[in-house]
Amino acid sequence: MDLLKYTLRIADSSIILGQRLSSWCSKGPTLEEDIALSNLSLDLFGQANSLLEYASELDGTKSADDFAFKRNEREFYNLQLTEQLNGHFGDTIVRHFFFSVYSFLFYSKLSNSKDETLAAIAAKSLKEIKYHLTHSKSWVIRLGDGTEESNKRIQKSLNDLWQFTGEFFEMDDIDQKMYKEGIGVNNSSLKSEWDKIVNTTLKESNLIRPEDGHMQSGSKNGMHTEHLGHLLSEMQFLPRAYPDAEW
């Protein structure tokens, strides 16, 4: 079931980044930004929900909740960037900026998919992601072009997270097949646009684009950094401890 795995990959990045962002709730730098981050998180959960419902339909036996709460680390296919720690506010902003630029380009293409469900979910998500991009981009500029201290710290966030941006553009056998069938997106074709948006923003922010060095990879086959397991143990605790719990 290539389509199932393809759908899960998209869903997993949304749910994992949504879960990460949700832990800013009540800890945001200001009341306004606290609510903004929670809004972004809820958008991602909504997208994940639609995608996991579709995965459940494709699978035929597992429910969307089963997919969210009863898979182990190696069965998650989210981009490794999305599981990285929140760190300080600048780390979270850079992570979100990288992801939003990619997501914006990805969903723009996916909204033309021959698969009507994916196309519809992509079109709806695209509206939300446009705001994610606007919001995170304006913060990158504000912090980069802010004080000497904020510039130094966000430049470090940029350098630290850069190694996770290579995964956006990978194409494995499933991606190739989905692309050929007119369902999926040619990820490698997104790179030039991604570079353009990122370069322009960094220039405006007085930030230096890191060199493309070694890029992390492996999430397409369920390989993750050390952080995902801890995130899942918290996210999945309740449904696993009380399997039939209702709330």
Added chain:
Amino acid sequence: MTGNSNIWEVFIQSKNGLAHKHAGNVHADDKEMALQNARDLYTRRNEGSCIWVVKSEHIVSSESEDGEAFFDPSNDKMYRHPTFYTMPDGSKHI
């Protein structure tokens, strides 16, 4: 930013053609942030189709001590209300 950020007043237009109504205020350091914060705080439940933000310091308000001079003189001028006309039978929505 908490120490010195500005306060902005937020006005939301609920539908095209209606007047913008004061909804509350937000903290923000620049106009872009003010607009985004207003969007995130005041239009989460489908309240708006347009947002205005204005720095609170740019709003000129009447002072309460001027209340007498400003508002009392209109108290006894009933003739300023258009209530002394005879309405034709059958006229509605006036």
